[in-house]
Amino acid sequence: MTDNxxxxxxxxxxxxxxxxxxxxxxxxxxxxxxxxxxDELAVSRFTAGEKAPSMAPGRVELAALxxxxxxxxxxxLQSVVTTTDSxxxxxxxxxxxxxxxxxxxxxxxxxxxxGATEPQSLTCSLVVEEGYPVAALESVIESMQxxxxxxxxxxxxxxxxxxxSGDLDGPVINTTGVAVVSHEDIVTDAGVSPGDALxxxxxxxxxxIALLSEREGFGFGGTLESDVAPVNDxxxxxxxxxxxxxxxDPTRGGVATTLNELxxxxxxxxxxxxxxxxxxxxxxxxxEVLGISPxxxxxxxxxxxxxxxxxxxxxxxxxxxxPKGTDAAIVGHATAEHTGRVVLDTxxxxxxxxxxxxxxxxxxx
Ligand code: MG
Numbered sequence: 001m002t003d004n005x006x007x008x009x010x011x012x013x014x015x016x017x018x019x020x021x022x023x024x025x026x027x028x029x030x031x032x033x034x035x036x037x038x039d040e041l042a043v044s045r046f047t048a049g050e051k052a053p054s055m056a057p058g059r060v061e062l063a064a065l066x067x068x069x070x071x072x073x074x075x076x077l078q079s080v081v082t083t084t085d086s087x088x089x090x091x092x093x094x095x096x097x098x099x100x101x102x103x104x105x106x107x108x109x110x111x112x113x114x115g116a117t118e119p120q121s122l123t124c125s126l127v128v129e130e131g132y133p134v135a136a137l138e139s140v141i142e143s144m145q146x147x148x149x150x151x152x153x154x155x156x157x158x159x160x161x162x163x164x165s166g167d168l169d170g171p172v173i174n175t176t177g178v179a180v181v182s183h184e185d186i187v188t189d190a191g192v193s194p195g196d197a198l199x200x201x202x203x204x205x206x207x208x209i210a211l212l213s214e215r216e217g218f219g220f221g222g223t224l225e226s227d228v229a230p231v232n233d234x235x236x237x238x239x240x241x242x243x244x245x246x247x248x249d250p251t252r253g254g255v256a257t258t259l260n261e262l263x264x265x266x267x268x269x270x271x272x273x274x275x276x277x278x279x280x281x282x283x284x285x286x287x288e289v290l291g292i293s294p295x296x297x298x299x300x301x302x303x304x305x306x307x308x309x310x311x312x313x314x315x316x317x318x319x320x321x322x323p324k325g326t327d328a329a330i331v332g333h334a335t336a337e338h339t340g341r342v343v344l345d346t347x348x349x350x351x352x353x354x355x356x357x358x359x360x361x362x363x364x365x
Contacts, residue, residue: 208297242311
């Protein structure tokens, strides 16, 4: 894209902020503004006015706005779990990964946090611009293949479209994932109860801070890397170790958005101990320089879990015993107080941890 196009896009953004009849970057930020849009545009239409998520066994509907959908099949004791995600990350190759690894990990992880840790297959729909180097595309596809192998899945169908030069800035990759699970294995993001322990599977903010540092041209000693990885195997270890009541992958909007969604959907309050939330030292320092909290930016290889209190230590040990969960920690618990809110104990006092509203970070995943 030329500089002219970039400044043109910025003009549209500013105008759009004044006008709620057009899409703004905030609609893509993963927090409340996006959820309202999806709710108004799609959920009300596709669910024929039924706003309450269906509670039927093995069924997770669109209205649940979970990480994916579950639909009973066959004998009625199993469900097909599906999820879909389009990836537009810029730059397409970044420290720690690339758009190909991201496109596979993002979808595998959305299935995993539904309890579907054995992805049957993925689809891959690729939109690329005329003039894009074939060698660059080849390395993206190789990366997708290697990540599929790591996750124990494969791409079984796909589509390719080419846009005229200048119509697209970098490749767009959509992946859809499919898995079959027993009803009792499905984990939603609405199941947190008061007393449940809250765990994170490792350091938070790595992907978002690494991406933004790269874009802003800050080196930070070259040690910042995205955490992008498929974590279905890690999630399987956790599921085998104890009773997990809710799970989410804290992608756009970071752990702050994920925790607020868990609180709201579970009808509970969450109390977090800030000192216990693992943050890499360099990520914390870079976040200070960039003026962005690691709690507010995307992770692409992490999971937030709510676990029955009695099983918390066992699940923690299972996570820490896995190579992708060595920094896992118990970071708080759910309570019947301050329903729908997340309270952060900073060590100096308590404050609400809010979603990053108004802080649109486009093309982060
Ligand atoms: Mg998700």
